[in-house]
Amino acid sequence: MAYRPLTYSDYEQYVSVINEFRKTEFTAQQFNDVLDYVKKTGDIWIYVEEGKILATGTIFFERKLIFNTCTLAHIEDVCVISEKRGLGLGKKMVKYLFEQAKARGCYKVTLDCNDHNVGFYESCGLGKRGNQMCELISNL
Numbered sequence: 001m002a003y004r005p006l007t008y009s010d011y012e013q014y015v016s017v018i019n020e021f022r023k024t025e026f027t028a029q030q031f032n033d034v035l036d037y038v039k040k041t042g043d044i045w046i047y048v049e050e051g052k053i054l055a056t057g058t059i060f061f062e063r064k065l066i067f068n069t070c071t072l073a074h075i076e077d078v079c080v081i082s083e084k085r086g087l088g089l090g091k092k093m094v095k096y097l098f099e100q101a102k103a104r105g106c107y108k109v110t111l112d113c114n115d116h117n118v119g120f121y122e123s124c125g126l127g128k129r130g131n132q133m134c135e136l137i138s139n140l
């Protein structure tokens with residue numbers, strides 16, 4: 001298993017991987033800036049085999065004052081490259097992110113997904129709880 005945090009040198013490969021989730025453009029400088037920002041409160045993890053990124057997932061840690069200063073984890077942008085889907089890599093990435101959350105003492109892990117991916121996250125052990133309230137400030 002070769003999980004590691006994303007680094008500046010992963011720019012070109014990560015652009016390609018994350019575009020298999022959502023079409024997006026960013027320069028190397030923007031990539032570095034966002035990476036620095038994310039690493040203050042979490043990390044972008046990648047699963048690599050023979051130098052190739054096969055899967056990624058992001059985790060953020062939110063410190064709260066309620067519940068006696070608990071920490072809440074947010075999972076974002078889980079993606080497996082198309083040629084490796086259906087082989088269990090997505091589930092392993094989510095489990096790996098759960099381990100990060102447990103190691104940080106988080107009391108809960110939460111994420112948003114579209115209807116299409118509900119079954120995937122259920123197979124990872126997550127369940128629907130509460131309601132997501134949302135107002136789109138702009139359409140990306």
Ligand SMILES: CC(C)(COP(=O)(O)OP(=O)(O)OC[C@H]1O[C@@H](n2cnc3c(N)ncnc32)[C@H](O)[C@@H]1OP(=O)(O)O)[C@@H](O)C(=O)NCCC(=O)NCCS
Pocket residue numbers: 020021077078079080081084085086087088089090091092112113114116117118119120121123
């Ligand atoms: C969603 C995604 C990460 C799943 O990764 P994957 O490696 O193909 O999934 P896995 O092989 O680990 O599947 C794990 C389980 O989920 C199930 N599953 C996978 N995708 C599913 C889906 N869309 N709906 C229902 N079940 C699904 C599998 O059948 C498997 O079930 P099992 O454990 O009972 O055998 C991958 O399809 C992907 O990268 N999609 C594009 C990006 C994306 O939409 N990411 C989600 C962001 S919210």
